[in-house]
Amino acid sequence: MSAPSLRARVRSEMTEEIKAAARRRLAMDGTNLSLRGVARDLGIVASALYRYFPSRDDLLTALIMEAYQALADTADTADATSSGADPRTRWLAVCHSVRDWALAHPAEYGLLYGSPVPGYDAPDDTVAPAAAVVFRLVAIAQAGAKELTPPLPTPLPAPVRADLRRLIEQQSSDLPEEVLDRVFVAWTHLFGLLNFEIFGRLDSTIEARAEYFTHHMSLMADLVGLR
Amino acid sequence: MSAPSLRARVRSEMTEEIKAAARRRLAMDGTNLSLRGVARDLGIVASALYRYFPSRDDLLTALIMEAYQALADTADTADATSSGADPRTRWLAVCHSVRDWALAHPAEYGLLYGSPVPGYDAPDDTVAPAAAVVFRLVAIAQAGAKELTPPLPTPLPAPVRADLRRLIEQQSSDLPEEVLDRVFVAWTHLFGLLNFEIFGRLDSTIEARAEYFTHHMSLMADLVGLR
DNA sequence: TGTACATCAGTGAACGCGCGTTCACTGATGTAC
DNA sequence: TGTACATCAGTGAACGCGCGTTCACTGATGTAC
Secondary structure: OOOOHHHHHHHHHHHHHHHHHHHHHHHHHHHOOOHHHHHHHHOOOOHHHHHHOOOOHHHHHHHHHHHHHHHHHHHHHHHHHHEEOOOHHHHHHHHHHHHHHHHOOOOHHHHHHHOOOOOOOOHHHHHHHHHHHHHHHHHHEEEEEOOOOOOOOOOHHHHHHHHHHHHHHHHOOOOOOOHHHHHHHHHHHHHHHHHHOOOOOOOOOOOOOOHHHHHHHHHHHHHHOOO | OOOOOHHHHHHHHHHHHHHHHHHHHHHOOOOOOOOOHHHHHHHOOOOHHHHOOOOOHHHHHHHHHHHHHHHHHHHHHHHHEEEEHHHHHHHHHHHHHHHHHHOOOOHHHHHHHHHOOOOOOOOHOOHHHHHHHHHHHHHHHHHHHOOOOOOOOOOOHHHHHHHHHHHHHOOOOOOHHHOOOOOHHHHHHHHHHHHHHHOOOOOOOOOOOOHHHHHHHHHHHHHHHHO
């Protein structure tokens, strides 16, 4: 196994530069990504991009996958940094790290969690990495959940329980359905609040954004049973 | 005050037809709305649209405003239909009516609650009608909230309380901050879950969609204190 | 070490398409006298 | 009731722009003998 040739190294550097330029474009133009624009920014002719990506959709897919990965890394790092702390602290650290990433990369966040990009349909590969954040939340809940508060006034609807059971079995896990259910509630809430904040729906409503986020996520920590 | 002239009536009918065609286009092409496409569907030349809307953005604005109005009407009707029922039933009826509307009009829903449309920035007029649903939820909570469950483990952060106070005073209301806070939590959750469902993030995860929605919204009803 | 050939990154022109918006126009409908 | 004029919906051509993708090409870098 020889070291990658010069050509191969230059090629992968160029690939990175293309993706970086595309990310910068996304940040400016929203979800409309123009190949010609990217090429222009790189001082390159548009058709040259086809040496690196067979089509616009493939470039978009690469950006989406890497964004999921970046988000997952952020969450994992936040958890690792606060490991040793109690689960509630870890929970809040992970949630805040997701928010920080979203605020720092609003366009990429929109790509992942906004309305679907017109004319683009995500290949199946993009589904798996989307699950990383929720896995991390499950891990923390599993480590620290004392008891669900409040105890459920009505039991889980049977069809919902079946869906959750199936998901748990797919992971060969022994998680109780109730815990996964609550984590999903928290996960839904996390991205619901982030959408509101990133897409401007809190404008002229809530100004204390960070405190508001902490407040919501603390409530979710309660719900999941973290003390 | 005479009856509207024939010309005026024809004009307003045509305006409605344009908006209807634009809505149909939206449903097919996602958030990219093409004037030429709309004109084509109407068997009309594109420039003729300028007799009715001074620009594409104005047409988009009209669609957004009417979508908010339609959603508000749906919620109000659902509440009126279940009036007399206990607040928890009303709460669930309103939440489900919002979901039903979103499922029936996914593209318009995306316009309202998805990522911002590239190149379009909403005028201030679109802010007010967006609040109708949350007002309705507040009204129900106010009518029926017994007691917040669970009592808050930590008090509302002061800056958040200040934001809520300000909003309450703007409405000259006497709502306790805690109640508005919980309704906002539920409101955030409602649209968080809807985004997940409408934008396909529950695909191959949760199949029992209606039951799942009821389950989440019941939890939120608990949180708000509806028995 | 030197030569012949293969690989491949980037060029530039072209194809065929779409878009929003403007403008001078035609012809029908409405209004005033 | 009839005529003269004003209003205005819709036409069709044009402007100037953008886009993704293809293709034959040049010229530099790498590989094999």
